[in-house]
Amino acid sequence: VDKVATYFSEGLARRIYRLYPQNPLDHSFSDIIYMHFYEIFPYLKFAHFTANQAILEAFEGRKRVHVIDFSMNQWMQWPTLMQALALRPGGPPAFRLTGIGPPARDNSDHLQEVGWKLAQLAETIHVEFEYRGFVAKCFDDLDASMFELRPNEVESVAFNSVFELHKLLARPIAIEKVLSVVKQMKPEIFTIVEQEANHNGPVFLDRFNESLHYYSNLFDSLEGSLQHKMMSEVYLGKQICNVVACEGVDWVERHETLNQWRNQMGSAGFVPVHLGSNAFKEGYRVEENHGCLMLGWHTCPLIATSAWKL
Template sequence: MVLYDSATSAASSSGSSSSSSYKQPQQQQQQDIDGLLAGAGYKVRSSELRQVAQRLERLEIAMVNSPADFSYLASDAIHYNPSDLASWVDSLLSEFTQPPTCPAEFIMDPVTNQAVVNNAWTSTEPHTPQVHQNISFERQSLNHQLTVVTAMEEDSGIRLVHMLMICAECVQRGDLPLASSLIDDMQRLLTRVNTVCGIGKVAGHFIDALSRRVFQGIGGGSISGGSAYENEILYHHFYEACPYLKFAHFTANQAILEAFDGHDCVHVVDFNLMHGLQWPALIQALALRPGGPPLLRLTGIGPPSPDGRDSLREIGLRLAELARSVNVRFAFRGVAATRLEDVKPWMLQVNPKEAVAVNSIMQLHRLLGSDPTRNSPIETVLSWIRSLNPKIMTVVEQEANHNQPGFLDRFTEALYYYSTMFDSLEACTVQPAKALAEIYIQREIANVVSCEGSARVERHEPLAKWRTRLNGAGFRPLHLGSNAFKQASMLLTLFSAEGYLVEENEGCLTLGWHSRPLIAASAWHAVSDAAAEMPAWDNHQPS
């Protein structure tokens, strides 16, 4: 007999009307919660959180009731996504629901008084040692957890890149409060990824550079790169850690050596002496030249020493000692200048009878800044270089486009370029050279991102733009011959990494990592005004 039909019906009717009045607000509230979860990066609905909690409760009950030792299930893995956590719990629950297994027990047979094996609790495969099963499960569980952690790191890395781009866009349009908020978010997200290598390391440097720009203003405080002594130390370690500077020196030296063929008095003007690392190889090559070595004059330009010592002269003395040991007549002159545009031609004391070579390793891009109060630095310097009538001008520059007027375009290009550069540095096994080389690159990033105006000196441009500029300034290209290509390729055999690649590009050489060129070497010679009207590639063929 049913006693409460009417009451049940009434309650049902009342409940139906009540639920219909609250249904829409409850759905809206659930949607709001889902929106907050999505905004925080969780790929889960609020309705699924109850299922996650139920699974955790089942796991706790299973672990309490299990006689097995499950300490090996402990893990340092942190699950930021509840869906991942639910999957992980399900995998553990499936293990606890397997048929129970335990090692075979030895008991005494009362009839024979001998030990026998009790197989009552053994698995269907008694010959498989239990320890092997435990190891197999442990590996399976560990592999699953590592997969989850790796996926989480990849997801965080992708989010970092997107947030960097959004932050750069905010900086470009002047929304510094939002950029500041994004920087805080990125710094927190950075704790979830590996910052020792990969995108985590690169993102950390770009976050620091954006922070300088946003919180310290354009100029980033002082991104001058530290003292001249610090720059020389970092330059030296960048030289040791990776093949880029070695490639630049070897390629330029080979072109200079070929240009000096048949001349008895030669003069090299080096725009950035930096310990003179480039010139011992050229001195030794000239010593072996058929017919005897020429008289070599070297003029090295570098910053003045802050401590008052004449560091340029000290480098010149070491090079002079080397030249004397291989019977090469040698003369050195140092020119101290803070900026290359401050150098005047008369300071170089070039003799008209000398065969002159001008060498610029990653220096000309520093002259690309504009100043309305004076002439363009790059035009001024190229003009007096041409007045020296050099047999050859060797130019090595970063194969990048970091001189775009729009900040977002420049930032995007820099992020791509330096990600590849840091990727190539992972092939370096020399410490501490690798760590200091990374600081060298980090300072470049800070200048590209944090600075504007005259403070921004890292204005890298690609080879195509340099071709146009140098052709317009009265220079014509010289093909870097097959010898330069062979030497550059042989240089890479000294490095165990297989990712470095030398390529020929219309008479120039590039060195890059896999498919991305990172630096480009080219050679040029000055022509008369009449010859400047002729096509660029008239009669110069590879050697």
């Protein structure tokens, strides 16, 4: 509770004195704190597993598959999928991965480094692998022609986004533009993981109260070594500062609920794909919500995983 209060106090102080937090950390440090968060946040591993299962089912029987990932800075999802493809009866398909990520402040080629790591794994497990990384400040700058799509009968496409789409809500029509581009590419499936929270309302007091409740539960749920917890708290503290201190286009952590995303996806012409799970761990809660999965701590939902098709 003390740590949560500290981050919210800092956010309020920054809001009052207009000392807005600078956004991204350099990629090397950002990567480190995210890895610590990944180690002690079981929901994220479970969300990756659930999304991967949906992608595997959508790709069943296909010889060439292509995943386009909006969240390539969170690349830990893909080794598991590649290993599952390698074990597919009849042999693995050719796997193409297009990763999209933000530019690095330290000018490092982060996306290429990720590609090398995955290529080494692919060679070890005998999966034919092709990779391309795109640096993009804004997803709505992307165009379908950039992805060099092959005909549907040759290659099946899936889209994936983990904790990224809510950042588009800071700019008018950005989300509509991105979903329109996705539709043009006719994917077999679009898997989405988002925070299950409502931090995008116009009334600051409501946003503050909602986020205080949400992050208090999130901090309570963290488990693991002291080092993992400390680094994870830095990662979450940056989000809290953004939610509390920022406005306008600087306020990017605009989390919305599954129901709001359901309306957004439905308006764009997508229909839900049913996800199933029997995973359970003491204290953690998995709840099915009209075919989507909400993962939480005790009675508080924290993240939602959903899958969509045209």
